[in-house]
Amino acid sequence: xxxxxxxxxxxxxxxxxxxxxxxxxxxxxxxxxxxxxxxxxxxxxxxxxxxxxxxxxxxxxxxxxxxxxxxxxxxxxxxxxxxxxxxxxxxxxxxxxxxxxxxxxxxxxxxxxxxxxxxxxxxxxxxxxxxxxxxxxxxxxxxxxxxxxxxxxxxxxxxxxxxxxxxxxxxxxxxxxxxxxxxxxxxxxxxxxxxxxxxxxxxxxxxxxxxxxxxxxx
Ligand code: ZN
Ligand code: ZN
Numbered sequence: 001x002x003x004x005x006x007x008x009x010x011x012x013x014x015x016x017x018x019x020x021x022x023x024x025x026x027x028x029x030x031x032x033x034x035x036x037x038x039x040x041x042x043x044x045x046x047x048x049x050x051x052x053x054x055x056x057x058x059x060x061x062x063x064x065x066x067x068x069x070x071x072x073x074x075x076x077x078x079x080x081x082x083x084x085x086x087x088x089x090x091x092x093x094x095x096x097x098x099x100x101x102x103x104x105x106x107x108x109x110x111x112x113x114x115x116x117x118x119x120x121x122x123x124x125x126x127x128x129x130x131x132x133x134x135x136x137x138x139x140x141x142x143x144x145x146x147x148x149x150x151x152x153x154x155x156x157x158x159x160x161x162x163x164x165x166x167x168x169x170x171x172x173x174x175x176x177x178x179x180x181x182x183x184x185x186x187x188x189x190x191x192x193x194x195x196x197x198x199x200x201x202x203x204x205x206x207x208x209x210x211x212x213x214x215x216x217x218x
Contacts, residue, residue: 002034004172008044010153011037015044022130025122026153026197028101030173090120090134093191096158102195107134113212116141121216122195131198131217137161137186144209145183150200152176159192161185 006027013019014027031037089098089107106123113119116138124130137143139159153175160169163182168174176182186192202218204210 002171005037006173021124021127022132022197025101026155029099029155033171133196136193139188142185144204146202146204147181148178153197155195157193159190160187161192
């Protein structure tokens with residue numbers, strides 16, 4: 001049962017292909033497991049197509065055709081080379097499948113960040129600088145209390161956490177920003193794995209957490 005979904009402010013740019021690749025992998029991972037959001041995305045895509053069809057054609061300025069041809073003659077700008085994709089990926093607990101949205105993404109193995117806490121860095125092709133992580137946090141453990149310098153998107157792959165605003169369980173999605181100050185606490189009896197996009201550096205309350213956050217670029 002999924003209780004928390006991405007809003008239209010994320011689904012609309014995703015439908016239009018305008019959402020940054022880092023955010024798109026997190027939202028797409030939610031959509032993989034959520035029929036409700038899949039249907040909503042299809043509706044928005046159909047709406048976008050209908051809007052384009054209804055748009056009146058605009059006359060091009062003089063020389064537009066020649067300029068387009070000249071541009072096509074120029075050597076193409078090399079796109080930034082995507083991070084090398086690793087075939088293997090860090091193991092997820094139990095029978096949790098590796099999200100299809102992460103196929104083609106590079107990933108590190110699990111790395112220690114604290115007692116009962118590990119992270120894996122995800123390299124997203126088309127946006128290699130995006131901060132995307134898998135976080136694996138043991139039962140009863142909590143992430144240090146923090147707020148955000150920008151948007152933070154979280155998709156729960158397994159387990160559940162409570163950050164004082166709500167309980168987020170398997171399949172749930174959360175968007176937080178600088179207005180949210182929280183401490184996600186993993187519920188007893190389950191390891192929690194989340195896929196997270198961190199748009200700007202997190203602001204931890206504690207000095208130790210700030211240092212560790214700085215080391216891993218979170
Ligand atoms: Zn949903
Ligand atoms: Zn947060």
